[in-house]
Amino acid sequence: MSATTEPLLAARDLVKAHGRTDALRGASAELHAGEVLAVTGPSGSGKSTLLHCMAGILRPDGGSVHYEGLRLDTCTEDRLSALRRTDFGVVFQFGQLIPELTLTDNVALPLMLAGTSRREARARAGEWLGRFGVGDRADARPGELSGGQAQRGALARALVTGPRVVFADEPTGALDSLAGEQVMTELVSAARASGAAVLLVTHDARVAAYADREIRLADGRAAVTEGAV
Ligand SMILES: Nc1ncnc2c1ncn2[C@@H]1O[C@H](COP(=O)(O)OP(=O)(O)OP(=O)(O)O)[C@@H](O)[C@H]1O
Numbered sequence: 001m002s003a004t005t006e007p008l009l010a011a012r013d014l015v016k017a018h019g020r021t022d023a024l025r026g027a028s029a030e031l032h033a034g035e036v037l038a039v040t041g042p043s044g045s046g047k048s049t050l051l052h053c054m055a056g057i058l059r060p061d062g063g064s065v066h067y068e069g070l071r072l073d074t075c076t077e078d079r080l081s082a083l084r085r086t087d088f089g090v091v092f093q094f095g096q097l098i099p100e101l102t103l104t105d106n107v108a109l110p111l112m113l114a115g116t117s118r119r120e121a122r123a124r125a126g127e128w129l130g131r132f133g134v135g136d137r138a139d140a141r142p143g144e145l146s147g148g149q150a151q152r153g154a155l156a157r158a159l160v161t162g163p164r165v166v167f168a169d170e171p172t173g174a175l176d177s178l179a180g181e182q183v184m185t186e187l188v189s190a191a192r193a194s195g196a197a198v199l200l201v202t203h204d205a206r207v208a209a210y211a212d213r214e215i216r217l218a219d220g221r222a223a224v225t226e227g228a229v
Pocket residue numbers: 018019021022023041042043044045046047048049050203
C-alpha cells in the first residue's frame with residue numbers, strides 16, 4: 001500500500017457531537033483500496049461514530065469525508081443510499097439480519113434492492129453462503145442460527161454486492177474467541193479475494209491483528225501515529 005496513492009476513502013478533521021457528548025473532535029483516517037484498516041481505542045473514544053460518518057450513515061458536524069471524487073458529508077440522501085447499496089457493505093456486532101427472512105433471502109435482499117431479479121439474487125446469495133460455510137443453513141431464519149452462523153450470513157450479505165468498502169463494527173464482539181477467529185479469517189480472505197477494503201472497528205487487539213494497519217482513537221481523535229499492526 002503506497003502512501004503516495006490517493007486514498008479510496010478519507011475522513012479529515014471530523015467533528016461530531018451526540019447531544020452534549022463530543023464523540024469526534026478532529027478525527028482523521030484514510031482507507032486505501034484493498035487494505036484492511038483497524039480503528040482501535042477504548043470504549044467511548046469515538047470508533048463507531050467515525051465508522052458511521054465514513055460510511056455515510058451519520059453526517060459529521062464538521063470536517064469532510066471524501067469517497068473517490070465525492071464529498072459524502074454534503075451529498076444528498078438519495079446519492080448516499082445508492083452508494084450504500086452498490087459500493088459499501090456493512091457488518092455490525094449483532095448481524096442484524098431480518099428475523100422474518102430466511103438466510104438466503106437476507107443475503108439476496110441487497111442485490112434485489114439494487115435491481116437484480118429475485119431468482120438471480122437468491123442464486124448468488126446461495127453461492128456466498130456456501131463460500132462462508134453456511135450453505136446448509138440457507139433456509140433457516142436468523143433465530144434458528146448460532147451466533148457464528150448468523151455472523152457468517154451477515155458477512156455474505158455485506159459482500160454479495162461486490163462492494164469496494166466493507167465497514168465492520170465489532171464484527172466478532174458477540175462471538176466466542178474461536179468463532180470470532182473464524183469470522184475474522186473469513187472476512188479478511190473474502191475481502192482480499194474480491195479486492196474490497198475493510199474498515200474494522202474493534203477494541204480487541206487480537207481482532208486488530210488481522211488488519212494491515214491500525215489507527216488508535218482517544219477522546220475522539222487519533223491518539224498515535226498510524227502504523228503497521
Ligand atoms: N446515539 C448516541 N447518543 C448519545 N451519545 C452517544 C450516541 N452514540 C455515541 N454516543 C457517545 O459518543 C461517544 C463516542 O461513542 P462511540 O460509540 O463512537 O465510541 P466507541 O469508541 O465506538 O465506543 P464502544 O467501544 O464502547 O462502542 C461516547 O461517549 C458515547 O457515549
